[in-house]
Amino acid sequence: MPQPVNLSFAMGLPPKDAVAYFESKGHRITWDWKEMDQAAHAQGFTVAKAAQLAVLQDIREAARAALNEGKTEAWFLKHLEPKLCEKGWWGKQPMVDPRTGEERRVQLGSPARLRLIYRQNMQTAFMAGRYKQMLENADARPWWQYVAILDGKTRPAHKILNGRTFRYDDPFWSSHYPPNGFNCRCRVRALSDSRMEAEKVTPESGVGNMVTEEVATVDRATGQEARRKVTGYKIPETGYTIFTDVGFSANPGANWLGQQLEDVVRRIEAAPPEIARQIVRDMGERVLPDWLERPVAFFPLVVVPEADAALIGAKCQVGRLSQATAGKQTRNHPELGPADYRAAQDAVDQGEKLKDGARSLLYVLDEPGGVVVVVKATVEGDEMYVQSLRRLSRDEAERDRVVRRVKRKSARPQGDER
Template structure:
């Protein structure tokens, strides 16, 4: 029999891990965070107190663990609202339903994705399934029954849930299952997109037709491989929106995710095998500066990664007693230092970018050297080719470097 998604009310270990492992963060609006960020960050629109957010998250985790219903969650919600004096928008019934149902569905489908990945050698095909009633969205009804390999690009954007209140799911099949049911893999899917426009006429996003803004990502990929999921989302956007999304995507909580995942990647390397780890994404300031001052440079990607073959070499341990060697704490927090820069320069000789983080060590300015548009196993990215430090005067040499953004300060 094909695998089925366990319903709400049944303890589901991976779903609990997903919801429990998210970092709580305060937000003003539902779209303050990019969709893929929600794979690792828990937020409630309009909840600006992190402790309040954490308490609501705990109530949802308890509901998953104990199989309790929305009725009990509403009691917990009321107590939390009273505790913090939170005034929220919308009626209680509607607001609690949105919070409970969407978080439960996302957690279950994220956990389901982990199961499907673990079992894909035996059942490598997924079929899109709707709830089959009158409430199903017309576009989702059109996708009902589509079958694609689990690694097909379709599931990067169309793996459910695909919107607020979406109840769609997937069913896993083996080749024998397909043969027995006289089923076939569907024709390649042509994704049509639409622009998301505010009331003021500002274009803020681009999503596949039929998918709500913020839901055009695979909740399982966003949990298991958050950097890749966000990178895929950014890469799919037109150039003017890529930096803007990165600006809001890398929130304080998500920055911690990037830092922690890089440390884990760095620690796990025993023998380089050509793997890479994304450590960040170019923000709008960096992208705009490159476009303005280096019009001949075509940025093919805005993600920044480190190769495993370089990681243990980057801190400069081979430079014994050199003041250029990055301290271990600095090296471990490379994603944060890349994000918090004071200046970006062009090395005129090599064509590499030099990102200068804030602060300094050994009375020198740290520098992150990037080579653009490099092919890695995770796709195109700018790769960190070296870490080091230099005197402010050296980096200020106009013959060797061109200042693209910011200013050099000690």
């Protein structure tokens, strides 16, 4: 007889980061799990059709105890079933679909449902904590290898990914860091350069090989169709694309870290201007060097004056350096280091401001070793991003030439970028 699954034992005692990830998840009430964006799944504890907050709270508290105390799946089921029966959230019950106003019989609590909730939420929490730990050790073990359990229950696509190895910052991991579907048991193994050589592992790259498509999902009860984005990795040697399951094309660990940075940005935006700039400068000293080594989501790099932000239609003042732009900057300007990026705030505070189109501003700090920074507001104006940063030459003639070119470019008539 199969033994009950104990994820805490199977994966090791829960790291504090797994617990922190789980604790950060708020309540999200949804009729159908497909209604919620995959990034929101990473930020909210959700149980489809658990419309009563008390039911959601019971399930969440049991999941928290299971994670913190190493409780088994059998305990989870035994603990919850009587509570959910008492609240009427068990078996098939008539419920009103809030999307259509129609009443229909739906499956609420059941042993199979609770097993899925237990496994999925525990697996996601563990893997989010594991992702953060692996990032912190990426200098020593920069290569990550996909590991699937090769038995009769494993999806064929996950078997194909088994053993494939990518750098920790490869775009593959933005979508394919496990879990990649319900009941996915895959994990990731971190390897050093010497281990890669000893095992004769050839790394792959997702650059240019990641594919995103829209697929139709159908509610089996109502026949309603919705379209969801799903991401796949196109295997270079065969051209075959391995997609995640629908709803799993996001890395919960990366989304969690991104949410933490969003919280920081909210605090910066709410602070008085001088304090906001000081927070950014302090983060530039303490956090930016590590972030540039292992970029995740974005980094709050500059705070621009409210009047400047208004010029380009921005409703915010924090200029973010995105993970993608940081990668582009590293490829095109590998000579730039943390001190160069910290100088971006100096350019905003002391440099010359030039409007460059409907949504962009240039800040030019015209001095030996100064910088040119470009910030751009999104179309909606809710966010603002640092598009590029470059150092100016210490040679006066060369610096003057570059500054004149920048000014000429910004002075040209610009079309409406909206």
